[in-house]
Every structure is written in structure tokens, then in C-alpha cells.
Amino acid sequence: MDHQVRNITKSCYHQLRNIGGIRPLISESASKTLVCSLVTSRLDYGNALIHGECTSSLSRLQRVQNTAARIITRTRKYDHITPVLVKLHWLPIEQRIQYKLILQAFKALHGTSPFYMQELVQVYKPNRSLRSENSMHLVQSRARTRSYGDRRLDVVSSTLWETFPKILD
Structure with missing residues (x-):
């Protein structure tokens, strides 16, 4: 499953780079729609298999979700992410699964x-x-x-x- 998680994070970061490039040109709601359709759908794929995975794999997926939340809300890298996830009504990856x-x-x-x-x-x-x-x-x-x-x-x-x-x- 480590290989699968690595491929998921790779494709999600590719989409996030593309969305981040156009983020100054679109609204927050449009960026949230893009992230939900292109990134979180990949994070949710195969939840049953990812459920029992080790914490290092889940933390990689959590970093992808944190990056997506930062792109949507334009939050800086070292700001706390928990209030941002609460604002977006997103559960952390483990609870989401x-x-x-x-x-x-x-x-x-x-x-x-x-x-x-x-x-x-x-x-x-x-x-x-x-x-x-x-x-x-x-x-x-x-x-x-x-x-x-x-x-x-x-x-x-x-x-x-x-x-x-x-x-x-």
C-alpha cells in the first residue's frame, strides 16, 4: 500500500501545483470546487484499503490535505492548520476514512x-x-x-x- 499512497500523493500534488498557479485568478469557492473534485476525490479513493495503513502513510495523505486547505484559504506555510480545516468543515484524514x-x-x-x-x-x-x-x-x-x-x-x-x-x- 505504500506504493499506492505514494502514487496518490504524487498525483494530488501535481493537481495542487496546477491549482496553485491559477489561485490568484479565481475565487475561494472556485478553488474549493477544484480541490474537491481533483484532489479530495483521489484522497477518498480506496478508503477501506487505506484504513489499516501505518501512520507514516496516513501522515503523507494528511500533508496533501493540509496543502490543499492552505491553497484554498491562502494560509501561510507555518500557520496552524487545524482552524483552517475547521473553517472548511474538513475532517482529518484518519477520521475522514x-x-x-x-x-x-x-x-x-x-x-x-x-x-x-x-x-x-x-x-x-x-x-x-x-x-x-x-x-x-x-x-x-x-x-x-x-x-x-x-x-x-x-x-x-x-x-x-x-x-x-x-x-x-
């Missing part, structure tokens, strides 16, 4: 995702009547391999779904 995976599980549960994804994410139905039968627990899928098998969409989404706080009726 988790959000996208939980969103995919939510869409699969509510029938708004493709059918093949709905088959992957299944609600746990106990054999007998339990108090927890209406709590929307997901079936915990098991992977045969530890390296990439644990990054499958059904495994990751069910794990993240269970850690997500539930709203009680």
Missing part, C-alpha cells in the same frame, strides 16, 4: 447503496428474542488473512459500526 466507511455501511443498511454492497453489510438477527435485537448490530465478518483481509469493507464497516455511539430511543 472512518466517516466514509461508516457512511457506506449506513447506506447499505438503508438500501441506498448498490446491491452487492448491501449483501456485504448485514444486520445481526439473533435466533431467539433478545433485548438487543433492535439495536442495529452488524454481523461481525471474519477474514482469513490478517494483512489485507481485515481491510475488506464488510469487516471494517462492521468493526467501526460497533464503535460508533448509538442513539437510544
Whole structure:
């Protein structure tokens, strides 16, 4: 995955250089649209596989996101980036990946995702009547391999779904 992350950052920095060259000529909203369509779409690609990646790879992707935020808002290099990300309503990369995976599980549960994804994410139905039968627990899928098998969409989404706080009726 290190090679994949390196290619993602390379293509994102290429797009950011192009956007940075025309940034004085366009508005902030136009630059945000360009960055969202050309850069963040690449950062979001393959979230399930990037989810379990080491922190050095995630920090490379975070630097790309920070650079994109600086180009949009014209923030200097050594200014704090957290207020800029908050202003843009952007999550840091690790939380963004988790959000996208939980969103995919939510869409699969509510029938708004493709059918093949709905088959992957299944609600746990106990054999007998339990108090927890209406709590929307997901079936915990098991992977045969530890390296990439644990990054499958059904495994990751069910794990993240269970850690997500539930709203009680």
C-alpha cells in the first residue's frame, strides 16, 4: 500500500501545483470546487484499503490535505492548520476514512447503496428474542488473512459500526 499512497500523493500534488498557479485568478469557492473534485476525490479513493495503513502513510495523505486547505484559504506555510480545516468543515484524514466507511455501511443498511454492497453489510438477527435485537448490530465478518483481509469493507464497516455511539430511543 505504500506504493499506492505514494502514487496518490504524487498525483494530488501535481493537481495542487496546477491549482496553485491559477489561485490568484479565481475565487475561494472556485478553488474549493477544484480541490474537491481533483484532489479530495483521489484522497477518498480506496478508503477501506487505506484504513489499516501505518501512520507514516496516513501522515503523507494528511500533508496533501493540509496543502490543499492552505491553497484554498491562502494560509501561510507555518500557520496552524487545524482552524483552517475547521473553517472548511474538513475532517482529518484518519477520521475522514472512518466517516466514509461508516457512511457506506449506513447506506447499505438503508438500501441506498448498490446491491452487492448491501449483501456485504448485514444486520445481526439473533435466533431467539433478545433485548438487543433492535439495536442495529452488524454481523461481525471474519477474514482469513490478517494483512489485507481485515481491510475488506464488510469487516471494517462492521468493526467501526460497533464503535460508533448509538442513539437510544
